[in-house]
Amino acid sequence: MVAGYLLALLSLLLDRHKILGFTGLLLAIVASLLGTAEAQGFGEWRQALYFGLDYFVANTLFLGFLFVPLERWFPHRGDQTVLRPEWDEDLFYFLVSAMFIQGLSFLTLIPSNFVNEAITLDALQEWVGSIPFAVQVILIMLATDFIQYWLHRAFHEIPVLWRLHSIHHSAKSMDCMAGARM
Amino acid sequence: MWKDLRREFKRPRERRPFGSSWLPGRLSVLAGIAGLVLVAMRQYPETFTMPEFRPSMRDRF
Numbered sequence: 001m002v003a004g005y006l007l008a009l010l011s012l013l014l015d016r017h018k019i020l021g022f023t024g025l026l027l028a029i030v031a032s033l034l035g036t037a038e039a040q041g042f043g044e045w046r047q048a049l050y051f052g053l054d055y056f057v058a059n060t061l062f063l064g065f066l067f068v069p070l071e072r073w074f075p076h077r078g079d080q081t082v083l084r085p086e087w088d089e090d091l092f093y094f095l096v097s098a099m100f101i102q103g104l105s106f107l108t109l110i111p112s113n114f115v116n117e118a119i120t121l122d123a124l125q126e127w128v129g130s131i132p133f134a135v136q137v138i139l140i141m142l143a144t145d146f147i148q149y150w151l152h153r154a155f156h157e158i159p160v161l162w163r164l165h166s167i168h169h170s171a172k173s174m175d176c177m178a179g180a181r182m
Numbered sequence: 183m184w185k186d187l188r189r190e191f192k193r194p195r196e197r198r199p200f201g202s203s204w205l206p207g208r209l210s211v212l213a214g215i216a217g218l219v220l221v222a223m224r225q226y227p228e229t230f231t232m233p234e235f236r237p238s239m240r241d242r243f
Binding site for chain 1: 183186187188190191192193194195201202203204206207208209210211213214215216217218219220221222223224225226227228229230231232233235
């Protein structure tokens with residue numbers, strides 16, 4: 001928030017267009033005022049529903065620090081800026097998928113939970129646990145890639161699924177955020 | 183205001199040379215949003231944080 005105040009001040013002093021500086025200042029003031037309220041803290045019982053705002057922050061920082069410099073240093077299209085057309089739309093999808101991480105994780109794990117309950121996999125799990133860690137990593141990457149390939153292919157081949165999935169391929173500008181559409 | 187803000191965020195490179203202070207302005211908005219997000223996580227940790235991330239935060243509240 002201190003950085004927000006200082007940057008907003010710098011922008012207001014130097015930039016002819018004041019809208020960015022004013023917005024930054026306003027956001028910093030609102031955050032400061034809200035921050036003075038007493039924190040709710042953790043209750044005695046775990047709340048059933050949560051939104052992964054921290055996951056969104058961690059994911060955005062990770063992607064930003066990793067890919068923004070890479071895309072700047074090795075661009076496919078040199079004229080494309082970080083905030084290219086439709087960036088806000090993709091960021092919105094990114095935010096929604098992170099916020100609903102709880103529900104999405106639950107849906108993603110339904111098939112594996114079903115398999116775990118239907119079939120006894122103790123021997124297989126013990127065998128996987130006994131092989132070297134590096135081999136486990138390679139195996140999980142191959143298995144994930146295999147499943148993702150066929151799932152992705154199903155989303156393209158089956159008309160009902162394609163209707164849901166076509167938005168994922170509607171991006172006109174490609175960068176690390178474009179894949180967030182789903 | 184939202185339209186002006188979007189237009190400023192998308193200002194092309196040739197219209198924001200070094201010294202135009204476009205970057206600090208943009209970063210101030212991002213810092214303000216980050217401040218709001220962090221405040222929301224601090225005020226309502228059970229609503230806005232994942233249980234997997236909480237052990238590192240629990241001692242601070």
